Every structure is written in structure tokens, then in C-alpha cells.
Amino acid sequence: MAASMGVLAKGAPLTIVVPYAAGGPLDKSARILAEGVQAQLGPVQVDNRPGAGGNQGAAAVAKAAPGDNLLVMGAVATHAVNPWLSKDFPYDPIRDFKPIALVARTPNVLVMSTAQADALSIRSTSDLVKYLKANPDTLVFGSGGSGSIGHIAGEMFKSLTNTRMAHQPFAGAGPALKALQDGGVGLVFDNLASSLPLIRAGKLRALGVTSLGPDDALPGVPSINSEVPGFNVSTWFGLFAPASLPDAEARRYAGAFSAAMRSPASVQQFKAMGLEPEELTLDGFGSFVRSEYNKYEFLIKAAKIRVQ
Known part of the structure; x- marks a missing residue:
């Protein structure tokens, strides 16, 4: 299906970068959503770019040119944990991205x-x-x-x-x-x-x-x-665009992906993986990411965790 409007008509087809190997929950979720939004956004590709604990693929999207039409299926690791584990981190998880939609928490x-x-x-x-x-x-x-x-x-x-x-x-x-x-x-x-x-x-x-x-x-x-009061660590993942994406396009993407997540077919596929789609988009998702970013700063420094 050809793209007929918006940024998709001006550049490459929209691509969701998954910064991990194929076959995992993020990859499967990206493929479910890529199929689910085609009627609204045109062809959507999924590109697996594993490496450096997810940082490699996320960095590629952070530095993408506007015409590249890239999103990343970022996660708690790429946007809240990894930045606190390296002194020379390749991107800023808050300033370099525009949050689109939280896909799932598990x-x-x-x-x-x-x-x-x-x-x-x-x-x-x-x-x-x-x-x-x-x-x-x-x-x-x-x-x-x-x-x-x-x-x-x-x-x-x-x-x-x-x-x-x-x-x-x-x-x-x-x-x-x-x-x-x-x-x-x-x-x-x-x-x-x-x-x-x-x-x-x-x-x-x-x-x-x-x-x-x-x-x-x-x-x-x-x-x-x-049984161990105070224990609370969860995984989450969601879609991010480069910070340069215009607000109107971000809203269009958020609406399309949110609708795709709520479709009966998508809900059934997520359920089979033990996942339930989320509702946070745009500013709500952004506030959640900042909260997680601050939370893991505290946990990592308190536990003195270092990359081996």
C-alpha cells in the first residue's frame, strides 16, 4: 500500500528500528504494530539493529535526518538504564527523542x-x-x-x-x-x-x-x-521518534499506533505473549520516561552497578 500523505510521501517509508535481535518481545510487537498501522500510515518496515545493549539502534534514530522517517522501539534499557552505565553515552534519552507511545509494560x-x-x-x-x-x-x-x-x-x-x-x-x-x-x-x-x-x-x-x-x-x-517488601522492577517498551519530528506528525503517529494497539487482532497477539497494550502517548509517555530515568539513576548508583 503506497503512502499518500504527510511525511511518508516525502521520504523513505516509515521504519521502526528494533535495537535488539529478531524474535524477542520488542521485535514481535513492532511487527504487530507495523501491520496494524499500514492503513493509516502506509508501508511500515521493521529493521533490527542489535548492538551495545540496544544503544546502537537507539543512537541511529536519535541522529537520524528528518527525511529518514525512523522510529525506535526503545525500552527501559535504552531510555532509563543504559545512560547511567556509561560516561560517554552516544545520545541523550530525554532531549534527543520525542516519545510517541508506550506499547507495553511487563x-x-x-x-x-x-x-x-x-x-x-x-x-x-x-x-x-x-x-x-x-x-x-x-x-x-x-x-x-x-x-x-x-x-x-x-x-x-x-x-x-x-x-x-x-x-x-x-x-x-x-x-x-x-x-x-x-x-x-x-x-x-x-x-x-x-x-x-x-x-x-x-x-x-x-x-x-x-x-x-x-x-x-x-x-x-x-x-x-x-514476600520481599519494596521490590519493584518492571520492563517496558515503546515508540520514540527523533526530537526533530514535527508535533503534528508525532500526534498522527501516536493516534495511528494507539488505534493499532487497541484493535482486537493486536490485543490477541499481545495477550499470547503475556502482554497488555498500554494507553500512554506523547506528553504522558514522556513524563513516564523521565520518571523511570530518574528512578534508575538512584537504583544504579545505590547498588554501585557497573558494566563488566
Whole structure:
């Protein structure tokens, strides 16, 4: 379908840059939305540009020329966490972008391999804390990388429970989950959307979700906060444009993507991933991003997290 109006008629087709490898929740969500907005915005492409923990793809959009017609499916990592982990960061997550729409918020989930959890008689977060206090430094927690949300969640967990365990970073959530199933690490704080199939298949045991309350996708699994008060770390992702995008175009994009997220077909596809589309757009999304940016500044400095 050809573009017939607005900025799309003047330059390249609109492209959503996903700053991570294909196949993950951000990539799948971008493809759902690219299909859902074509009637309003014309052809929309998805371009995976992984690298540097998401920074590479986000930086490309931050520095894009107006005619490039790029958006980025940014996330808590690219817009709230990563900037505090490097002195020479390639973009400003607040000034260099115009927030368009928050797509989804999802908790992480604390998972162990079912076999190891059974062997150690661990069925809940409280059981894990009890085990760690009796056996300090015997379990290793894995994550998708140093400074990732999974890493931050693990450090917060250690701090709030006064327990000890080493951290093993991997090059993404996939390798971390494989190491968990193979016995290379003892536990992982993973994105719910990526762990959900393994939990449903019985390969992983979910001990708790990292949001303040339980999640409908995991009935019967409590929040970690209910057993470790004060624990609250969630993943989110959404669409950002370069700061140079005119306000009128930003409003047009926000309306189109918001409508696409609410369509029955999209809602069903998001639900299958354990996600529920969000409603924040433009200024509301921008206020949320600034709040998250400040929150993770405090958490990262308090935990003294450094990229390894």
C-alpha cells in the first residue's frame, strides 16, 4: 500500500528500528504494530539493529535526518538504564527523542529450572531466601548482560534480602535462559514474555513476578514484593521518534499506533505473549520516561552497578 500523505510521501517509508535481535518481545510487537498501522500510515518496515545493549539502534534514530522517517522501539534499557552505565553515552534519552507511545509494560519473573528447584525444595521466593541465607554464594544468578534489568533486579534482590550470590552476565536473555536450563546458573530474573513459554511447558518454575502485584499471565504466582517488601522492577517498551519530528506528525503517529494497539487482532497477539497494550502517548509517555530515568539513576548508583 503506497503512502499518500504527510511525511511518508516525502521520504523513505516509515521504519521502526528494533535495537535488539529478531524474535524477542520488542521485535514481535513492532511487527504487530507495523501491520496494524499500514492503513493509516502506509508501508511500515521493521529493521533490527542489535548492538551495545540496544544503544546502537537507539543512537541511529536519535541522529537520524528528518527525511529518514525512523522510529525506535526503545525500552527501559535504552531510555532509563543504559545512560547511567556509561560516561560517554552516544545520545541523550530525554532531549534527543520525542516519545510517541508506550506499547507495553511487563514484569520480569524470577525463574529457576524446575528440576533444580525441586532438588533444593524451592517453591517460592521465601524458600529461595531461606536457602540463600543458609548457603551463601552457592547459587549464581544469570542475566542478559551487565546493567540489564535482570542484573539490576538481582542486585536489588540481594540488597533487600541481605543474601549473597554471584552474577553471570550473558549476551542476551536467550543464552541466560539456556544456561539456566543447562544448570550453568541457578536463577534468572527474566522478561515475562520471553520466559512464559518455558514456564507453561514446565521447564522453568516461576517463583514470583517483579511488579508490585501479581500478573494475570501467571495465575497463582505472587509478586516478589509480597514476600520481599519494596521490590519493584518492571520492563517496558515503546515508540520514540527523533526530537526533530514535527508535533503534528508525532500526534498522527501516536493516534495511528494507539488505534493499532487497541484493535482486537493486536490485543490477541499481545495477550499470547503475556502482554497488555498500554494507553500512554506523547506528553504522558514522556513524563513516564523521565520518571523511570530518574528512578534508575538512584537504583544504579545505590547498588554501585557497573558494566563488566
